[in-house]
Amino acid sequence: MFRVLIASLFVTFCATAIGEVIDQQRSLYRNILVEQNGDLLCLKFDEKSRKSSQSCMYKSAPKKLVFNYTKLTFASLLLIENPENVLIIGLGGGTLSNMIHELYPHASIENVEIDPAVIKVAREYFAFQENAKVTSKVQDGRIFVKRARLQKKQYDWIILDAFNGDYIPEHLLTKEFFQELKSVLTPKGIVAANTFSTSKLYEHESATYHVVFGDFINVTTDKNSNRIILAGFEDMPSARTIAERANRLAPRLQPYGVDMKLLSERLFYTKDNQDWPVDTKILTDQYSPANLLNF
Template identity: 75%
Template sequence: MLRVLIWLVLIMPFIAQSKVIHKERSLYRNILVEKNADLLCLKFNEKTRKSTQSCMYQSDPKKLVFNYTKMTFASLLFIDNPKNVLIIGLGGGTLSNTIHELYPNAHIENVEIDPAVIKVARDYFDFVETDSVTSKVQDGRIFIKRAALKKQKYDWIILDAFNGDYIPEHLLTKEFFAEVKSVLTNNGVVAANTFSSSKLYQHESATYFDVFGDFVNVVTDKDSNRIILAGFHAMPTEQQIAERVKRLTPKLAPYDVDMQLLSEHLFYTKGNQDWPKDTKVLTDQYSPANLLNYQ
């Protein structure tokens, strides 16, 4: 409780100073861009609350704002030099921009259902598009279905789609994860941005395990986000992780990503499953994600 009060005291001056510099109603949601001193944020204004989707320091665009974004780069402890990257859910384009800077020769496909979000990312958040960095307006599941039919494969698949309340239900099922697995290369990894709180945690874990087998949770004590890393064939050895931390640390430092810290927060589920064995797997017929999220 004391930590919450201290946090409120610290952020209240900034909340008061926030200024809406762009507002629009898209097909899916109310979209806001708020400026607060040096911080620029994309927010979805829902009926009951605002949810922050992406933020950028205008004076230092490289420096990542959110902890979950930083945790996503724990993926690089499992893959080397990704050539083909798929990102479901664009936000302000932060992940795409960072990956493009780290791996300028990689082909990055961003899939976003809301065309208004792509436009805002371009206009306010310096979202970079090139011949090798593309954006497509489409539902993520439809995109992956079509990618599977075309035999496309990705080394790194990042699932970061949110509707303002939680992950869309059809992107949280056994059937969807099987489709994701079908477009993952043999040495690839799936990184999913989700949460470590609510009853949904157990169902998500059981569903990922059902499709991918044992996976890794990346959780730090800074917030309730977790990144699920799945699809890899074997857990890297301590020596492999240490070598990758050493190699990646100078590359990620400008983005305020502490690779050593991330390496210390990899929780492998093999022999450490923290959900009941009889937990119901989420399917296309049973996926009450938004209801479970509030339990």
């Protein structure tokens, strides 16, 4: 079961100790803080949510992933091989983009971030890489996907990592948006969505993904409330194929602190474990109530 009966939410950005603010950027959306605490450098949104970090990096080991959810995201590679076109919605410090570029230098990676101040901080403090293969665009993720659809773009790995400081923006969590996403996904592609297993929206999110993508995979660990949803794939690989891919990927991912063998054991397919009521209401553009976010 994924609904952990905990009243409080251990946010995916991870609670981190408060350190020294070394920079502050103001934007149309929020105040952005860059905070240093010993070897840890973190990007945070405003003073109110200062205990939660959007992105962090070890200055002495910038490749090593800090957050559990970023590690879980790479379970995607157990279902797809050699991604060529990657779309990341929500930049943070650019950790996911940098790591994917190092693993697959020939892949095209498009980062979409609504807040230009986030991109500025990622460049200045978190070594966010941009080049001919890696780009960033200031745009709302949903608008970008609508335009990509009109341009007939296709992606084989779409990563949803957009947060507004409290939760996933409502317009990026509806049936209509997921249908738009599906339209720009290659036949063998996958959507990896960063979300939670403790949210009161858990059942609604699950039902909404399922109605658009069919059965999907939850990736979780017992240690925290993060979950990654893997959706959009055509067929579930066999246990043997997953084990072979995990063994092959393990040495490549180990320097980043990612245990591929562990991830291969934490894939929970909803075909065998549909843990939400059949009458759960679907989130739509007309029904996406913020009052459900009372944790």
